[in-house]
Amino acid sequence: MNTLVEDGLGLMILGMGFVFTFLVILIVATSYMSSLLNKYFPEAEPEIQAKKFAAPTPAPAGTVDATLTAVITAAIHQHRAKSQ
Structure with missing residues:
Protein backbone atom coordinates (compact mmCIF):
# COMPACT_ATOMS: atom_id res chain seq x y z
CA MET A 1 0.00 0.00 0.00
CA ASN A 2 2.89 2.34 0.76
CA THR A 3 4.33 2.03 -2.76
CA LEU A 4 0.95 2.85 -4.28
CA VAL A 5 0.85 6.19 -2.42
CA GLU A 6 4.45 6.91 -3.41
CA ASP A 7 3.65 6.17 -7.05
CA GLY A 8 0.60 8.44 -6.86
CA LEU A 9 2.59 11.31 -5.37
CA GLY A 10 5.36 10.85 -7.94
CA LEU A 11 2.84 10.91 -10.78
CA MET A 12 1.17 14.00 -9.31
CA ILE A 13 4.48 15.86 -9.04
CA LEU A 14 5.48 14.80 -12.55
CA GLY A 15 2.14 15.96 -13.98
CA MET A 16 2.22 19.28 -12.14
CA GLY A 17 5.81 19.79 -13.33
CA PHE A 18 4.79 19.25 -16.95
CA VAL A 19 1.85 21.66 -16.63
CA PHE A 20 4.01 24.30 -14.93
CA THR A 21 6.71 23.95 -17.60
CA PHE A 22 4.15 24.19 -20.39
CA LEU A 23 2.61 27.34 -18.90
CA VAL A 24 6.02 29.00 -18.49
CA GLY A 62 -30.75 80.84 -14.29
CA THR A 63 -32.77 80.26 -17.49
CA VAL A 64 -35.08 77.34 -18.21
CA ASP A 65 -36.84 76.80 -21.52
CA ALA A 66 -40.61 77.30 -21.25
CA THR A 67 -41.32 74.33 -23.53
CA LEU A 68 -39.19 72.05 -21.38
CA THR A 69 -40.99 73.21 -18.26
CA ALA A 70 -44.37 72.50 -19.87
CA VAL A 71 -43.29 69.01 -20.98
CA ILE A 72 -41.96 68.11 -17.53
CA THR A 73 -45.11 69.42 -15.84
CA ALA A 74 -47.34 67.41 -18.18
CA ALA A 75 -45.30 64.24 -17.58
CA ILE A 76 -45.55 64.65 -13.81
CA HIS A 77 -49.30 65.27 -14.06
CA GLN A 78 -49.79 62.11 -16.17
CA HIS A 79 -47.69 60.02 -13.79
CA ARG A 80 -49.64 61.20 -10.75
CA ALA A 81 -52.96 60.57 -12.54
CA LYS A 82 -51.93 56.97 -13.36
CA SER A 83 -50.68 56.34 -9.81
CA GLN A 84 -54.01 57.18 -8.16
Whole structure:
Protein backbone atom coordinates (compact mmCIF):
# COMPACT_ATOMS: atom_id res chain seq x y z
CA MET A 1 0.00 0.00 0.00
CA ASN A 2 2.89 2.34 0.76
CA THR A 3 4.33 2.03 -2.76
CA LEU A 4 0.95 2.85 -4.28
CA VAL A 5 0.85 6.19 -2.42
CA GLU A 6 4.45 6.91 -3.41
CA ASP A 7 3.65 6.17 -7.05
CA GLY A 8 0.60 8.44 -6.86
CA LEU A 9 2.59 11.31 -5.37
CA GLY A 10 5.36 10.85 -7.94
CA LEU A 11 2.84 10.91 -10.78
CA MET A 12 1.17 14.00 -9.31
CA ILE A 13 4.48 15.86 -9.04
CA LEU A 14 5.48 14.80 -12.55
CA GLY A 15 2.14 15.96 -13.98
CA MET A 16 2.22 19.28 -12.14
CA GLY A 17 5.81 19.79 -13.33
CA PHE A 18 4.79 19.25 -16.95
CA VAL A 19 1.85 21.66 -16.63
CA PHE A 20 4.01 24.30 -14.93
CA THR A 21 6.71 23.95 -17.60
CA PHE A 22 4.15 24.19 -20.39
CA LEU A 23 2.61 27.34 -18.90
CA VAL A 24 6.02 29.00 -18.49
CA ILE A 25 6.91 28.18 -22.10
CA LEU A 26 3.51 29.50 -23.23
CA ILE A 27 4.02 32.80 -21.38
CA VAL A 28 7.53 33.26 -22.78
CA ALA A 29 6.40 32.43 -26.34
CA THR A 30 3.42 34.80 -26.12
CA SER A 31 5.60 37.63 -24.82
CA TYR A 32 8.16 37.02 -27.56
CA MET A 33 5.52 36.99 -30.31
CA SER A 34 3.97 40.15 -28.90
CA SER A 35 7.30 41.96 -28.91
CA LEU A 36 7.98 40.80 -32.48
CA LEU A 37 4.61 42.08 -33.66
CA ASN A 38 5.11 45.42 -31.95
CA LYS A 39 8.59 45.72 -33.48
CA TYR A 40 7.68 44.88 -37.10
CA PHE A 41 4.04 45.98 -37.19
CA PRO A 42 3.64 48.96 -34.86
CA GLU A 43 0.18 50.41 -34.37
CA ALA A 44 -0.48 53.55 -36.37
CA GLU A 45 -0.91 56.71 -34.35
CA PRO A 46 -4.49 57.97 -34.53
CA GLU A 47 -4.92 61.13 -36.52
CA ILE A 48 -6.22 64.09 -34.59
CA GLN A 49 -8.72 65.96 -36.70
CA ALA A 50 -9.51 69.60 -36.17
CA LYS A 51 -13.02 70.40 -35.01
CA LYS A 52 -15.16 71.70 -37.84
CA PHE A 53 -17.87 73.09 -35.62
CA ALA A 54 -17.69 75.05 -32.41
CA ALA A 55 -18.99 73.35 -29.29
CA PRO A 56 -22.48 74.46 -28.30
CA THR A 57 -22.50 76.90 -25.45
CA PRO A 58 -24.53 75.86 -22.43
CA ALA A 59 -27.52 77.94 -21.40
CA PRO A 60 -26.99 80.31 -18.49
CA ALA A 61 -27.68 78.73 -15.11
CA GLY A 62 -30.75 80.84 -14.29
CA THR A 63 -32.77 80.26 -17.49
CA VAL A 64 -35.08 77.34 -18.21
CA ASP A 65 -36.84 76.80 -21.52
CA ALA A 66 -40.61 77.30 -21.25
CA THR A 67 -41.32 74.33 -23.53
CA LEU A 68 -39.19 72.05 -21.38
CA THR A 69 -40.99 73.21 -18.26
CA ALA A 70 -44.37 72.50 -19.87
CA VAL A 71 -43.29 69.01 -20.98
CA ILE A 72 -41.96 68.11 -17.53
CA THR A 73 -45.11 69.42 -15.84
CA ALA A 74 -47.34 67.41 -18.18
CA ALA A 75 -45.30 64.24 -17.58
CA ILE A 76 -45.55 64.65 -13.81
CA HIS A 77 -49.30 65.27 -14.06
CA GLN A 78 -49.79 62.11 -16.17
CA HIS A 79 -47.69 60.02 -13.79
CA ARG A 80 -49.64 61.20 -10.75
CA ALA A 81 -52.96 60.57 -12.54
CA LYS A 82 -51.93 56.97 -13.36
CA SER A 83 -50.68 56.34 -9.81
CA GLN A 84 -54.01 57.18 -8.16
